[in-house]
Structures are given as C-alpha cells and as structure tokens.
Amino acid sequence: MPRQFKVLSGGSGEHASNVVSPEEELTHFRNVNGSLVQGALDTWGDIWDEMQNSVVYGVLVTPEIDKGFKPKCGWPEFLERMWLLRRYLEHAKTLCEGQG
Numbered sequence: 001m002p003r004q005f006k007v008l009s010g011g012s013g014e015h016a017s018n019v020v021s022p023e024e025e026l027t028h029f030r031n032v033n034g035s036l037v038q039g040a041l042d043t044w045g046d047i048w049d050e051m052q053n054s055v056v057y058g059v060l061v062t063p064e065i066d067k068g069f070k071p072k073c074g075w076p077e078f079l080e081r082m083w084l085l086r087r088y089l090e091h092a093k094t095l096c097e098g099q100g
Contacts, residue, residue, distance in 0.1 A: 033095050040088035047081050 020028075048056075050071045054064055071078035 029095065033092055036088050036092040036095070040085055040092065043081055043085040043088060047085065050078060
C-alpha cells in the first residue's frame with residue numbers, strides 16, 4: 001500500500017480523517033490512472049493527427065513517406081508531444097506496479 005495512505009482500525013478521534021477504506025483507495029487509484037491513460041490517448045491522437053494525409057491515410061502508409069515527414073506543428077512541438085506521451089505511460093506503469 002502506498003505510504004501516503006494510512007488505514008487504521010477503529011478510526012476515531014484525531015485519526016478519523018486519515019482513514020481510507022480499500023474501496024476508496026481503489027477508486028482513487030482508478031481515477032488517477034484513468035486520467036493518466038486518457039492524457040496518453042489524447043496525446044497519441046494529436047501525434048496521429050499530425051501524420052494524417054502526409055504519412056498515413058487511415059492506417060495505410062502513403063507514398064509521400066518517401067519525401068520525408070515534417071509535422072505541421074513543427075519538430076519542437078511534435079517531439080514535446082512524443083515526450084509527453086512517454087511520461088504519461090511511464091507514470092501509469094509506475095502506478096500499476098505499486099511504486100507510485
């Protein structure tokens with residue numbers, strides 16, 4: 001169990017606000033992980049949209065790929081999105097492994 005949660009038996013008095021039931025902990029975990037995964041999916045969608053009609057058409061690679069790919073948003077923003085996607089996935093993995 002993560003260190004920030006403290007489950008106390010017979011939680012009354014001063015420690016009552018620190019009591020977190022397993023159901024609440026699981027709900028919190030699902031909400032946080034769901035948010036991370038949604039961020040990753042949104043970022044992936046942005047990256048995929050950049051490649052539409054210049055590198056891919058649907059799921060098919062277009063002949064224009066031989067001309068080279070240049071993102072509409074520019075390389076710095078495109079690479080920032082790639083880095084952001086990695087971070088979202090890295091944090092989701094860490095939470096799922098119980099290390100977060």
